[in-house]
Each structure stands twice: as C-alpha cells, then as structure tokens.
Amino acid sequence: MDCTNARTWLAFRKPGELPADELAALTAHLTACAACAAAVAGADAFDAAVGRAMTAVPVPTGLRDRLLKQAAARARTTALRKLGQAAGIAATVLVALGIVYGVFVTLRPTFHVDDLTVREDAVRDDPERAVRDWLLAANLPTDLPLDLDFRNHVFHGTERVQDRDVPVVMFQIHRPGQRPDVAKLYLVRRAQFNLGQLKDSQSSFFSGKVVRPSESQPGVVYVVLYTTESLTPFQNPPRPQL
Amino acid sequence: MGLAGHGIRTLIDAHYEALFRYAYRLSGSASDAEDLTQEAFGKAITRLDQLREPDRAKAWLFRILRNAYLHRVRDEKRHKTVPLDAVGDVPQGVPDPAGVDVDPAKLQAALDDLDETFRTPLVLFYFEGFSYRDIAEQMDLPIGTVMSRLARAKVYLRTRLASSTDPAPAGD
DSSP states (O other): OOHHHHHHHHHHOOTTOSOHHHHHHHHHHHHHOHHHHHHHHHHHHHHHHHHHHHHOOOOOTTHHHHHHHHHHHHHHHHHHHHHHHHHHHHHHHHHHHHHHHHHHHHHSOOOOHHHHHHHHHHHHHOHHHHHHHHHHHTTOOSSOSSOBOGGGEEEEEEEEETTEEEEEEEEEEOOTTSOOEEEEEEEEETTTSOOTTOOOEEOSSOEEEEEOOOTTOTTEEEEEEESSSSSGGGBOOOOOOO | OHHHHHHHHHHHHHHHHHHHHHHHHHHSOHHHHHHHHHHHHHHHHHTGGGOOOGGGHHHHHHHHHHHHHHHHHHHHTOOOBOOGGGTOSSOOSOOOOSSSOOOHHHHHHHHHTSOHHHHHHHHHHHSTTOOHHHHHHHHTOOHHHHHHHHHHHHHHHHHHHHSSSOOOOSBO
C-alpha cells in the first residue's frame, strides 16, 4: 500500500469497519511510514475532539419530566381515541344488525292457517294422490313398491336422518287400549347415502325391511320400519281374481 | 400508564438525552431540539407497535426525529448550504485544527452551514454506536454514498475548524 492509498483508506476509516485485509495492509504501511502514521494520529485526535464536542450538548433541566408528562397525556388521548373508535364500530355493528333484523322481520312470510286447512283437506280427501303429487314434485318415483292402504296414512314429508333430509311416508293403525301400530316408508336416495351395506334389521319394537326397487328406479332404495308382525295390516287386501 | 406507557417510559429514560443532542446538532437551536424531541417521542407513542426489535429502538427513534426535522425544514423552507464541490472529494493534506479541543459552538456554526444531506451522516458518525450501515439505513442511502459524503463532510469540517475565520454561507 502506498501513501495515496493509505490516505484514502484513512478517510473512510471507522473503527471496526475496515475490511481485515485492508486493515492489515494499512497497519503495515503505517509501521513503515512516519508521515502517514502522524496523519493517523492527527486524524484520531481530530475525531476524538469532534466526537467530544459533538456530544457536549447540555440537556435542559426538566426535559425528562416534560417528556414523561407529554407521553402520559398522549397515552390517555390515544386510549380515548381507541375507545371512541371501538364505540363507533360497536354502534355501526348494532345499526347493521338492526337493519338486518328489520329486513328479516319484513321479509319473513305470513303464516296462513286457511292455506294450511285447505292443504290438509286435500290430503285427507285423497292421501294417495297427495303423496303421489308430493313425490312428483320431489322428483321421486311415484310408484311405491308396496300396495299400501292409504286410509292409514298420517304423514308424508322429510325426516332428519344422519344430518340429511330423507323423504318418508307414515301410516298408523289404531287398536283399542293399545299404542297405535306404525309403518314408515323411507325413500333413501343413492345420491345421499352409501347403500352398499344396506340390510334388514330388528329392534325391540320395530322391524326394518329393505325393499330394492325395480331397475326402472335405480336412484332410490326403500326402507320400511314397522311395529307389526308383518306389513300385511298396512297393505290393501288382495284384490279378488276375476 | 399500562404496558404501552411503561414501554415509552423506558424509551424516554434510555434515549431522551441522545435524542435531544442529535436534534440540537441537526437544528442548531435548543428550543427547536426540545420541540423535535417531544415530537419524536409523540410519534413513537402512536407507532410503538411498529417497533419489532427493541434493540433497534435508538436507530428507530433517531429516524423518526430526522423525518420530523426534515418536515420542519421543508415547511419552513430553510436551506442553508455550503457548496461542498469547493471542498473536493477525498482529503489530501488537509491540516488538522490546531490543538485537540474543538469548541462546541464553533462546531455547531460549521454544522449549521452544512447541507442536511452531509450534516446528518457527520453527526451520526460522531455519535457513538452508529456504523456506516446504521447511517445508510437512517438515510435510505447506499453505504458507499454515505462513506463518500462523510469523507467530504469531514474535510469541510477540518477546513472550517482549522480556519481562523468562517467562510460566508453560500445561500439561505
């Protein structure tokens, strides 16, 4: 390293920040060059003197207390502003909820008892037709697999089974002094359930019977639950052969 | 004061003196320095959640203060500059000021006449704990630019402090 390079490096020197190889070359040069060594000593003295002067600024008395007081005031203001913002958000949410509730109240339909009586009249008048119309509307096969006696029909609609709405038609036969016998015909869609393992079952009161439909109805399997010995009481009597 | 209050109290206790001195060297006025210090801590309170590395709090506060100072200077249209082109790029044979003591008032007069883009790296250089990289981050500049400005600013400072009479500022 020559004197020109050494003086250049000295200009950019900051303790601890000169690359190791350059520092070694500079140190070697300074050992050999009295003029540059003197320049370094002068630069060091200058830097030290400027550094002392630079930080020799008297800090005003009481500045710390004033800063702390200001910080406390700002913290209070900030907290109040945040509280105000939170209150504003809460008010907005309440207004929005009120609007939603108002819309909900306005848009929900009126319950018409007269409509209901007319509908139930139609079911009672011709339950078989009512069930057929309902199956048609639900895009289900209208030909049921059993010749059921619809005079015993009490309900048709859907029932929640394993978190799915399953169409069901229900029949009841009343016996004096006893609980009525029940038969429920479920229309189980293949689209809703895995029907591969479906089989008959028996419990204390109910028997479960799987009725697989004809090939023309591939999308549905029927499951009948009933409390009688057999399904015969719920079926129409055999028609006489002519 | 709560957790945030405790945090700002710690920051104030640890850094208010250094921050005031930095503000004074930037502005050249004790009252401006106090205003800037208050403004810096005021802004720090509202942005305390942005301080992800507590070890970098000093650099963070210095940066906030410098930005506040720059806003103020821009608003007041105060530009005091000495043409550094007249100084030269790299110091060669510039005499050191006589003796080893520098008069703080004379130093401030020299800083006041220096453009902020040279004054800030010079002040940070002589404040303990600021590396070239720290200064570069403070000023959003490449490290080479910082080194170059520092070298030129130091030459200017040596010239001013070594001369018996101050040169007239170039403009206001």
